[in-house]
Amino acid sequence: MVHKENHHDNSFWIGLIVGGFIAIGLTVLFGSEKGKRLIKRLEEEGLDFLDDAKNSLSDTKQQVSQEVVMKVEELEEKGAELVEKGKALIDEGKHIEKQVIEQVVETKEELAQQAVETADAALAHIEQLQERGRQTTAELRKRLFKNIPKRNS
Numbered sequence: 001m002v003h004k005e006n007h008h009d010n011s012f013w014i015g016l017i018v019g020g021f022i023a024i025g026l027t028v029l030f031g032s033e034k035g036k037r038l039i040k041r042l043e044e045e046g047l048d049f050l051d052d053a054k055n056s057l058s059d060t061k062q063q064v065s066q067e068v069v070m071k072v073e074e075l076e077e078k079g080a081e082l083v084e085k086g087k088a089l090i091d092e093g094k095h096i097e098k099q100v101i102e103q104v105v106e107t108k109e110e111l112a113q114q115a116v117e118t119a120d121a122a123l124a125h126i127e128q129l130q131e132r133g134r135q136t137t138a139e140l141r142k143r144l145f146k147n148i149p150k151r152n153s
Contacts, residue, residue: 028035 030036030039
């Protein structure tokens with residue numbers, strides 16, 4: 001443990017000496033004419049650096065703004081193209097809908113015509129059956145009732 005305490009004591013003294021040298025250096029720097037000129041020069045260069053940084057930042061900001069504007073315009077163009085394509089698709093959909101409706105109407109008319117023809121044929125067949133039934137009934141009357149006299153009312 002004694003060794004650690006010596007180490008802390010040495011660090012303290014080293015820190016004190018280094019701090020003293022820094023304080024002396026700053027006193028000489030700020031106190032002398034040459035030091036004042038150096039500080040003024042550093043201040044001017046620092047201000048120049050800040051001005052350059054502001055200008056660079058402003059240029060970058062303008063460049064980024066222009067790029068953003070270009071991207072927005074590009075997106076607006078693509079949006080307009082999509083709107084036009086959407087309108088074209090809607091028109092095409094309406095055209096297809098019209099064709100489908102026309103096809104349905106035609107098919108409906110064809111089916112209705114076929115139904116009428118089928119019903120007409122069925123009715124004609126029923127009429128033929130009725131006529132055969134009358135003829136058969138008339139023949140049966142003649143055969144079965146030929147000897148029976150007819151009543152006069």
